[in-house]
Amino acid sequence: MFDAVVRRIATGEYLDGLPGSRSAALRPASPAAVAEAEELAGRSLPSLLRRLYLEVGNGGFGPGYGLLGLRGGHRMGGLDALVGLKGGVLVLCDWGCGITSELDLATGQVWGCDPNPAPEGVSGAFPQHMTIVDWFAKWVAGTLYQPWLVQDPTTGEWRGATDTECAEMLQEAFGPDGPED
Template sequence: MSTSEDEVFDAVVRRIAAGGYIDEVPTARLAPLRPASPAAVAEAEELAGRSLPPLLRRLYLEVGNGGFGPGYGLLGLRGGHRAGGLDALTGLKGGALILCDWGCGISSTLDLTDDQVWGCDPNPAPDDVSCTFPQHLTIVDWFSKWVEGTLYQPWLVKDPTTGEWRGATDAEYAEMIEEAFGPEGTQTDLAGA
């Protein structure tokens, strides 16, 4: 994607200002956003052994310590938003920061070593198959797709041609939504199914 970090930051702020800034939580139940402290960001970077990507760092420091974004919201750093018993620091080792909980054990994680987003969907995979897979997105791509309404939760599928397990493509996800709910179906419809 060719969208700049500043453009994505501004688009995230606009979406939050419009309300309904966590996809899976009714607006009436949303708490006000409070930015992360510089100490919380420094702690996360120390635990990870590297800096957070500039967009993510800016969102934490200027917008909120989690509590906005896809699924049950961007997970916060120390003292920030939690979902499914997790915060972004849960299991932070080797530079993997949990971005969000989508429910049913499904999550998105940012690998800080290469700034790539990974999905985890443990639900359909047999025991001998990894439930973690690359989503081929940077954090800028991930938030850009969220703002556009085209970010889908990670979904592990068995390729019908090769028989290999992999992450679903956007086209496969859209097809599944349309099959289940018709052309006006949404990701929220699918999550509630």
């Protein structure tokens, strides 16, 4: 998967959310920044993520407004990846409007957080049923959707939207060609 991510980055389309920033030079994270993150988390980063930080860039590529960096790396909206790390959660990226993708380092599970539509008392966080490898594989394939909290039309429960629901909502909002970059 590492090579596939590097190939996608090499196309120059490595930052989906900020067209003007696609030409920004990527600078790898320092070994000290990775060690600090792992110490804060109390565990090692997944090997793919660790390698991407050390060999490719300290954030600034990937979905949304780019993979958030470790110390000294890519930030968005005042956030870096370390914001929730003492709880073992690495914030992967900011999609805008308060929506984030996060990685639970204890379980390897990627979570979405969409605080926007949920009524008071309902958590905007939900499992996305994928690992970091799955998350990057979907980004490389162009099939990764931002986390989207929806109310199930049958049960009334709040949950993460399926890929099919995301595709339908995007088509409804933007037409068959999707949103413009």
